[in-house]
Amino acid sequence: MSTTAQVPTEKRRLPRWATSFGWQILAALVLGVVLGAIALSLGKDGAGNPNGLQVTLDTIGSKYVSLLKAAVVPLVFTAIVSSIVGLRRVTNAARLAGQTLLWFAITALIAVTIGIVLGVVIQPGSAAAHEALKPGDPYTVGTWWNFLAGLVPGNFLGLEVHAAADPQSGAIDAAAGFNVLQVIIVSAAIGIAALKIGEKAEPFIRVVESALAIIQKVLWWIIRLAPIGTLGLIGNAVAEYGWSTMGSLTWFVATVYIGLALVLFVVYPILVKTHGLSIKQYYSGVWPAVQLAFVSRSSIGTLPLTERVTERNLGVPRGYASFAVPLGATTKMDGCAAIYPAVASIFIAQFFGLELSITQYLLIVLVSVVGSAATAGTTGATVMLTLTLSTLGLPLEGVGLLLAVDPILDMGRTAVNVAGQALVPAIVAKREGILDLDLYNAPRRGRAFDNADAESDRSAERDPESAKA
Numbered sequence: 001m002s003t004t005a006q007v008p009t010e011k012r013r014l015p016r017w018a019t020s021f022g023w024q025i026l027a028a029l030v031l032g033v034v035l036g037a038i039a040l041s042l043g044k045d046g047a048g049n050p051n052g053l054q055v056t057l058d059t060i061g062s063k064y065v066s067l068l069k070a071a072v073v074p075l076v077f078t079a080i081v082s083s084i085v086g087l088r089r090v091t092n093a094a095r096l097a098g099q100t101l102l103w104f105a106i107t108a109l110i111a112v113t114i115g116i117v118l119g120v121v122i123q124p125g126s127a128a129a130h131e132a133l134k135p136g137d138p139y140t141v142g143t144w145w146n147f148l149a150g151l152v153p154g155n156f157l158g159l160e161v162h163a164a165a166d167p168q169s170g171a172i173d174a175a176a177g178f179n180v181l182q183v184i185i186v187s188a189a190i191g192i193a194a195l196k197i198g199e200k201a202e203p204f205i206r207v208v209e210s211a212l213a214i215i216q217k218v219l220w221w222i223i224r225l226a227p228i229g230t231l232g233l234i235g236n237a238v239a240e241y242g243w244s245t246m247g248s249l250t251w252f253v254a255t256v257y258i259g260l261a262l263v264l265f266v267v268y269p270i271l272v273k274t275h276g277l278s279i280k281q282y283y284s285g286v287w288p289a290v291q292l293a294f295v296s297r298s299s300i301g302t303l304p305l306t307e308r309v310t311e312r313n314l315g316v317p318r319g320y321a322s323f324a325v326p327l328g329a330t331t332k333m334d335g336c337a338a339i340y341p342a343v344a345s346i347f348i349a350q351f352f353g354l355e356l357s358i359t360q361y362l363l364i365v366l367v368s369v370v371g372s373a374a375t376a377g378t379t380g381a382t383v384m385l386t387l388t389l390s391t392l393g394l395p396l397e398g399v400g401l402l403l404a405v406d407p408i409l410d411m412g413r414t415a416v417n418v419a420g421q422a423l424v425p426a427i428v429a430k431r432e433g434i435l436d437l438d439l440y441n442a443p444r445r446g447r448a449f450d451n452a453d454a455e456s457d458r459s460a461e462r463d464p465e466s467a468k469a
Helices: 021-042 052-070 072-089 093-122 144-149 180-223 226-247 250-274 279-296 299-312 318-331 335-351 358-370 381-392 396-431 452-462 464-468
Strands: 159-165 172-178
Touching (some): 021 052, 021 226, 021 279, 052 072, 052 180, 052 226, 072 093, 072 180, 072 299, 072 318, 093 250, 093 358, 093 396, 180 299, 226 279, 226 396, 250 335, 279 299, 279 396, 299 318, 318 396, 335 358, 335 381, 335 396, 358 381, 381 396
Antiparallel strands (some): 159 172
């Protein structure tokens, strides 16, 4: 009997950069700008409507955002409930929760201070071209009264129906939405109740945790579409607002991004270093989540990846991370709730020739530190800005000045948000002596999107009790 030796043929593989999620995102950004510029040059049709290319870009971007929003309510509900009941596996849970909230406030205080200093020094509002910008009413307004009233759920999942009349036909157009803050309140109440009930709630807890795993898997599929969504969002922004409008806000954009860079690349590394941790390991560990946050513009949408890198790259125990990261994804907003509203409020005051008092600057700090829960959701910086403007007594129509560059700013804001949401649990875990330093300092594989199962097995080996749970 003879055997024929078969030489295995090596499959031809694409180069690593061609399949890298980061390169796909970068390519989508560049292509989006190019397509947006083409759509802008084509102009509107004879009836004054957007051309076909702009409509296509708008549809692609808006539908991707709709996909992210569709996952928000079930993701927040299951994540918050699971995180609260997960505290039963953590010793000294009350102290950990208190330390987490304290460091959320500390980093927010630092970020808003940087924003105020930059706004006063650079004076972006004075450099803006007034003739190229038009004030406009914000699509939503945040006030302290609305914020407090919004804490009371109208129904089980915080669902809302908004009706508006078409100005031309007079037809009533109804759209369903949700209040993420109410979803958080309901979820927290149910989680606390399940925690108090104990053993009788175990079947419910297992169902919720299974549902969370399923929702996260679906969300991973949506995340993989991020390059396509990015192309549409960036392209439509360029086509909608044009170069002249965005160019007149160059100093404002630069000021915000300088503030974001200072927090991300100066403040956070200082905090990491002062706690005896490696700066390089922090960045390499958190970077996959920061990258996704930049393109998705959603802390909630990035939540599964943020929690993953916090546990498996930064070494935060799963029981604590499953509480701190979802809490941070809804309330920890150094970009959206601290730097941006500080710079934007000062810009609007300067644009309208208004002088801010010391008391008003202190109010900016107060709103940023204690009011960040008002930004809960996918893109809530406008709510936070209007809340700040209402508190300061500044004109709300100033929000319309900044809409042209909001998609560009939202990328950087969300990236900083997510970096902070992973940083604080790592700092608190280190201070409490529960951080897995071996895992924190381990070499990175650099394949956060592809090796989910392998990383899960590795995490289970290090934390068998959490893996069983």
